[in-house]
Amino acid sequence: MHPLALEVDDRPPPQFYGRRYLRFAELVEIGLATNRPTLNALIARGLFPPPLRISARLLLWDVEEIAALLEQRRAERAAGG
Numbered sequence: 653m654h655p656l657a658l659e660v661d662d663r664p665p666p667q668f669y670g671r672r673y674l675r676f677a678e679l680v681e682i683g684l685a686t687n688r689p690t691l692n693a694l695i696a697r698g699l700f701p702p703p704l705r706i707s708a709r710l711l712l713w714d715v716e717e718i719a720a721l722l723e724q725r726r727a728e729r730a731a732g733g
Contacts, residue, residue, distance in 0.1 A: 655682035673704070684718065 679685040684700075694700035700716060703711035 672715055673712075674715060674718070676714060679713060 674682075676688065676691070677684065679691070685691040690713050691700060695702050701713060701721060706712055
Protein backbone atom coordinates (compact mmCIF):
# COMPACT_ATOMS: atom_id res chain seq x y z
CA MET A 653 0.00 0.00 0.00
CA HIS A 654 1.27 3.46 -0.84
CA PRO A 655 2.29 5.48 2.26
CA LEU A 656 -0.27 8.19 1.43
CA ALA A 657 -3.11 5.74 0.76
CA LEU A 658 -6.21 5.92 2.90
CA GLU A 659 -7.33 3.08 5.11
CA VAL A 660 -11.04 2.46 4.72
CA ASP A 661 -11.86 -0.40 7.06
CA ASP A 662 -14.28 1.23 9.50
CA ARG A 663 -17.17 3.64 9.44
CA PRO A 664 -17.05 6.83 11.48
CA PRO A 665 -18.61 6.52 14.93
CA PRO A 666 -22.32 7.36 15.29
CA GLN A 667 -21.69 10.82 16.80
CA PHE A 668 -20.56 11.92 13.33
CA TYR A 669 -23.60 10.62 11.44
CA GLY A 670 -25.70 13.43 10.01
CA ARG A 671 -22.86 15.94 10.22
CA ARG A 672 -22.29 18.21 7.23
CA TYR A 673 -18.72 19.34 7.98
CA LEU A 674 -15.76 18.09 10.00
CA ARG A 675 -12.82 19.95 11.54
CA PHE A 676 -9.27 18.64 11.35
CA ALA A 677 -9.40 17.29 14.93
CA GLU A 678 -12.50 15.29 14.00
CA LEU A 679 -10.74 13.84 10.95
CA VAL A 680 -8.03 12.68 13.34
CA GLU A 681 -10.58 11.32 15.82
CA ILE A 682 -12.28 9.13 13.22
CA GLY A 683 -8.97 7.97 11.77
CA LEU A 684 -8.94 9.79 8.43
CA ALA A 685 -5.90 11.95 9.25
CA THR A 686 -2.90 11.63 11.51
CA ASN A 687 -1.23 14.99 11.01
CA ARG A 688 -1.55 18.12 8.88
CA PRO A 689 1.51 17.61 6.64
CA THR A 690 0.29 14.18 5.56
CA LEU A 691 -3.23 15.45 5.01
CA ASN A 692 -1.89 18.38 2.98
CA ALA A 693 0.12 15.92 0.85
CA LEU A 694 -3.02 13.82 0.24
CA ILE A 695 -4.94 16.95 -0.77
CA ALA A 696 -2.13 18.14 -3.07
CA ARG A 697 -2.08 14.75 -4.82
CA GLY A 698 -5.87 14.72 -5.23
CA LEU A 699 -6.29 11.80 -2.84
CA PHE A 700 -8.40 13.69 -0.28
CA PRO A 701 -10.97 16.47 -0.71
CA PRO A 702 -9.70 19.98 -0.09
CA PRO A 703 -11.13 21.89 2.86
CA LEU A 704 -13.48 24.84 2.78
CA ARG A 705 -11.71 27.88 4.26
CA ILE A 706 -14.25 29.59 6.52
CA SER A 707 -11.81 32.06 8.03
CA ALA A 708 -8.04 32.50 8.33
CA ARG A 709 -7.93 29.77 10.99
CA LEU A 710 -10.98 27.62 10.33
CA LEU A 711 -10.97 24.85 7.74
CA LEU A 712 -13.89 22.47 7.31
CA TRP A 713 -14.23 19.31 5.24
CA ASP A 714 -17.53 18.41 3.58
CA VAL A 715 -18.76 15.06 4.92
CA GLU A 716 -20.45 14.17 1.62
CA GLU A 717 -17.17 14.63 -0.27
CA ILE A 718 -15.34 12.45 2.24
CA ALA A 719 -18.09 9.81 2.12
CA ALA A 720 -17.90 9.74 -1.70
CA LEU A 721 -14.12 9.32 -1.51
CA LEU A 722 -14.43 6.45 0.95
CA GLU A 723 -17.04 4.72 -1.21
CA GLN A 724 -14.72 5.10 -4.21
CA ARG A 725 -11.82 3.57 -2.23
CA ARG A 726 -14.06 0.67 -1.11
CA ALA A 727 -15.07 0.01 -4.72
CA GLU A 728 -11.42 0.09 -5.82
CA ARG A 729 -10.49 -2.32 -3.04
CA ALA A 730 -13.34 -4.68 -3.93
CA ALA A 731 -12.23 -4.60 -7.58
CA GLY A 732 -8.70 -5.50 -6.55
CA GLY A 733 -7.23 -2.09 -7.36
